[in-house]
Amino acid sequence: MTLTELKYIIxxxxxxxFGRAAESCFISQPSLSVAVRKLEEELGVHIFERRSQEVxxxxxxxxxxxxxxxxxxxxxxxxxxxxxxxxxxxxxxRLGAIFTISPYLMPGLVHKMLHLAPKMPLILSENYTANLLxxxxxxxxxxxxxxxxxxxxxxxxxxxxxxxxVVAVPHDHPWAQRSxxxxxxxxxxxxxxxxxxxxxRDQILEACPESTPRKNGITAIQKTVEGSSLLxxxxxxxxxxxxxxxxxxxxxxxxxxxxxxxxxxxKPVPTRRVIIAWRKSFNRMPAxxxxxxxxxxxxxxGCKTLNLPPVSSVSAVN
Numbered sequence: 340m341t342l343t344e345l346k347y348i349i350x351x352x353x354x355x356x357f358g359r360a361a362e363s364c365f366i367s368q369p370s371l372s373v374a375v376r377k378l379e380e381e382l383g384v385h386i387f388e389r390r391s392q393e394v395x396x397x398x399x400x401x402x403x404x405x406x407x408x409x410x411x412x413x414x415x416x417x418x419x420x421x422x423x424x425x426x427x428x429x430x431x432x433r434l435g436a437i438f439t440i441s442p443y444l445m446p447g448l449v450h451k452m453l454h455l456a457p458k459m460p461l462i463l464s465e466n467y468t469a470n471l472l473x474x475x476x477x478x479x480x481x482x483x484x485x486x487x488x489x490x491x492x493x494x495x496x497x498x499x500x501x502x503x504x505v506v507a508v509p510h511d512h513p514w515a516q517r518s519x520x521x522x523x524x525x526x527x528x529x530x531x532x533x534x535x536x537x538x539x540r541d542q543i544l545e546a547c548p549e550s551t552p553r554k555n556g557i558t559a560i561q562k563t564v565e566g567s568s569l570l571x572x573x574x575x576x577x578x579x580x581x582x583x584x585x586x587x588x589x590x591x592x593x594x595x596x597x598x599x600x601x602x603x604x605x606k607p608v609p610t611r612r613v614i615i616a617w618r619k620s621f622n623r624m625p626a627x628x629x630x631x632x633x634x635x636x637x638x639x640x641g642c643k644t645l646n647l648p649p650v651s652s653v654s655a656v657n
Contacts, residue, residue, distance in 0.1 A: 345407040451633035503641040529581035546609030587641020
């Protein structure tokens with residue numbers, strides 16, 4: 340059994356035709372047919388059912404082709420690791436980020452990375468914190484940008500920046516003319532929050548504890564925005580349906596019109612700490628350092644960049 344033979348059966352399974360499969364592999368049809376038959380004889384099973392008009396997989400053939408694809412994926416991954424061992428900034432980097440960071444950080448980050456590491460394209464994904472942590476554990480992504488608090492063994496963390504929160508109110512709201520708001524005042528407004536699962540929701544409730552909805556006192560409007568995006572909540576605020584608390588990096592997108600006004604918190608201003616996380620076994624530290632350099636150069640509004648070393652304990656970066 341060879342990797343070439345595995346490539347051939349995957350091609351036949353994809354094309355459902357020996358001729359087209361041979362063309363996609365840049366060999367003659369007789370050569371491909373002989374190689375597939377040789378593999379079937381070696382395994383002692385039929386991988387394909389051959390008909391005059393169509394080729395289909397046998398039940399055992401489906402399992403064999405599926406495993407063959409996994410083997411080839413693993414081989415490509417080994418080749419990538421070898422290349423990255425020579426140059427950590429060469430080859431794709433699978434980067435995840437939480438929903439309340441990605442839309443505001445990634446445009447500038449991608450632009451910077453094209454200059455700092457042109458041979459390291461970023462494969463981007465957005466998700467909830469819990470899902471990103473699971474993807475890190477499974478090796479489905481290489482690094483993730485998220486916000487504390489996080490408690491996850493087996494990972495390394497490096498702080499990127501501390502980000503201030505601001506209050507977003509309708510343009511005709513009584514607070515719109517104020518320069519500052521105390522966090523305890525937020526409880527007196529109709530607070531619009533993201534749904535459960537968004538770590539930003541928990542961070543806001545921690546920063547403004549008096550705003551925590553009571554079990555029997557959740558307003559109807561709070562129910563309607565659960566599970567929404569920050570942009571959706573912006574539209575709600577613009578219509579005068581309530582107020583919200585936003586991370587400063589989102590201001591350009593969510594408070595860039597005349598309908599919503601951003602008002603600062605009184606000091607001490609509540610903040611969240613944004614970090615980059617990776618598995619302890621991940622060996623491309625220069626790639627992580629380059630991400631940090633790119634983020635530090637973005638000058639995000641309301642964000643204070645940090646120059647702290649990597650740690651394996653979340654408590655060490657709080």
